[in-house]
Amino acid sequence: xxxxxxxxxxxxxxxxxxxxxxxxxxxxxxxxxxxxxxxxxxxxxxxxxxxxxxxxxxxxxxxxxxxxxxxxxxxxxxxxxxxxxxxxxxxxxxxxxxxxxxxxxxxxxxxxxxxxxxxxxxxxxxxxxxxxxxxxxxxxxxxxxxxxxxxxxxxxxxxxxxxxxxxxxxxxxxxxxxxxxxxxxxxxxxxxxxxxxxxxxxxxxxxxxxxxxxxxxx
Amino acid sequence: xxxxxxxxxxxxxxxxxxxxxxxxxxxxxxxxxxxxxxxxxxxxxxxxxxxxxxxxxxxxxxxxxxxxxxxxxxxxxxxxxxxxxxxxxxxxxxxxxxxxxxxxxxxxxxxxxxxxxxxxxxxxxxxxxxxxxxxxxxxxxxxxxxxxxxxxxxxxxxxxxxxxxxxxxxxxxxxxxxxxxxxxxxxxxxxxxxxxxxxxxxxxxxxxxxxxxxxxxxxxxxxxxxxxxxxxx
Numbered sequence: 001x002x003x004x005x006x007x008x009x010x011x012x013x014x015x016x017x018x019x020x021x022x023x024x025x026x027x028x029x030x031x032x033x034x035x036x037x038x039x040x041x042x043x044x045x046x047x048x049x050x051x052x053x054x055x056x057x058x059x060x061x062x063x064x065x066x067x068x069x070x071x072x073x074x075x076x077x078x079x080x081x082x083x084x085x086x087x088x089x090x091x092x093x094x095x096x097x098x099x100x101x102x103x104x105x106x107x108x109x110x111x112x113x114x115x116x117x118x119x120x121x122x123x124x125x126x127x128x129x130x131x132x133x134x135x136x137x138x139x140x141x142x143x144x145x146x147x148x149x150x151x152x153x154x155x156x157x158x159x160x161x162x163x164x165x166x167x168x169x170x171x172x173x174x175x176x177x178x179x180x181x182x183x184x185x186x187x188x189x190x191x192x193x194x195x196x197x198x199x200x201x202x203x204x205x206x207x208x209x210x211x212x213x214x215x216x217x218x
Numbered sequence: 219x220x221x222x223x224x225x226x227x228x229x230x231x232x233x234x235x236x237x238x239x240x241x242x243x244x245x246x247x248x249x250x251x252x253x254x255x256x257x258x259x260x261x262x263x264x265x266x267x268x269x270x271x272x273x274x275x276x277x278x279x280x281x282x283x284x285x286x287x288x289x290x291x292x293x294x295x296x297x298x299x300x301x302x303x304x305x306x307x308x309x310x311x312x313x314x315x316x317x318x319x320x321x322x323x324x325x326x327x328x329x330x331x332x333x334x335x336x337x338x339x340x341x342x343x344x345x346x347x348x349x350x351x352x353x354x355x356x357x358x359x360x361x362x363x364x365x366x367x368x369x370x371x372x373x374x375x376x377x378x379x380x381x382x383x384x385x386x387x388x389x390x391x392x393x394x395x396x397x398x399x400x401x402x403x404x405x406x407x408x409x410x411x412x413x414x415x416x417x418x419x420x421x422x423x424x425x426x427x428x429x430x431x432x433x434x435x436x437x438x439x440x441x442x443x444x445x446x447x448x449x450x451x
Contacts, residue, residue, distance in 0.1 A: 045388075046318065046319075047244040047245075047247070047388050047391050048244070048388050048390055048391050049388050054447055055445045055446050055447040056446055056447070057446060057447060057449055058446040060446075061441060061444055061445075061446060062387060063246075063247065063389075063439035063440070063441050064247060064248070064375075064386045064387035064388065064389040064439070065387040065388055066244070066245060066247050066388055066441075066442070066443070067388075068244075069443060070244075070245035070246070070247070070298075070442040070443045071443040071445040072441060072443065072444055072445050072446070073445075081387060081388060081390060082390070083322070083390050083391065083392070083393070083394045083395055083422075084244070084270070084318065084319075084321075084322035084391050084392050084395060085319075085322040085323055085325075085326045085395050087319075087322070088318065088319030088322055088323065091319060092319060092337065092338070092339070111342075119307070122296065122303055122306050122307065122313075123295060123296060123297035124293060124294050124295035124296050124297065124315045125294060125295070125315060125317055125318070125345075126294050126295035126318050127294070127317065127318040127319060128317075129317035129319075129320075129339045129340045129343060129345060130317045130318060130319030130320065130337075130339040133317075133337075133338040133339040133340065133341060134338055134339070160343065160344050161342055161343045161344075162343060163341075163342065163343065164341065164342035164343075
């Protein structure tokens, strides 16, 4: 089984040289720590920066330089700063090559729910709806089951949707799955996790073809 | 051309109960602190506030929420504010949550003479309820309408008496877009400089969009999530 860092490391393998990438809050943020050294990617934060760098050293925090999670950040050489409309022009206009975000539920058609639990959690969608409606390449990073052990990979999302038929790939603590014709196509399984374990933790339609290799994060 | 006013109290003159205000900022970054403080002290309520976020319990728009001066919030993300969540769930506060990119575009449209536009964001979700859907290139889009406000209140780093503004870092965010969409736009700045001191090539908001400007006496610039890394030894 992978931990959150393992999920981040696996997704980092998807990065390609020259890509512009938007990382959501939570597990996706960790991906920035595991970019393969031989490639160069620029991270976008939708509050208005391209070329986001690591957190600042203590004492060097700048209240005027934050990411979309409201965390203090730094900018790297080559960074640029812009207003929120320009930022979403990059997103809507499909100038970003990869979007990674967390989710509460994903359906086997690629629907995603990650912004609202009716009557309980009211935080808002932020930029998530704009991101999922326009991005070509969306990977969801999340745990396979919720805190009560229920599957988050469903036939149909129960929670209010963030977007429809948009997720391309899901990386969880148990598996890598692609969304394609017929449902979740199992591509890789986490170390120590069997295909049967994944089947048992997946409520949506799961398609298993051929040998399923183990995820490599080294 | 001199749009300079004496301070926040004079700048918000004319703001009345029931009006619609736009307030710049993302989280607590780039919010018009001095004008918010003046609004807390002014006897205005039933406000509709358009702002990406709603502050935290004891800073930013949270201060207006505490005093129940806000009737309706139009935002994209309102986490980090317990009082907001309480008022919303109890029905005391009306809330319109809209996708962040649509919010930005609606403000820009409002200031640009574009009454409405189509965007893919929110299709198939509850955001789409009651909205016209139209297909372009085989893909569904929602009709979203422009937003304007009686007053837009923005915060910039530097400004001049003409109302020209320059922002710093990610404190820019919604400020330039909202500056365009106010019937009256108020800019509070950290540094008010003489005409000609700002390089025209680097101005973010041309002064035509700004009606009143002042230098805030102080800025707390509170940090919401202070994150740091260890120095390599």
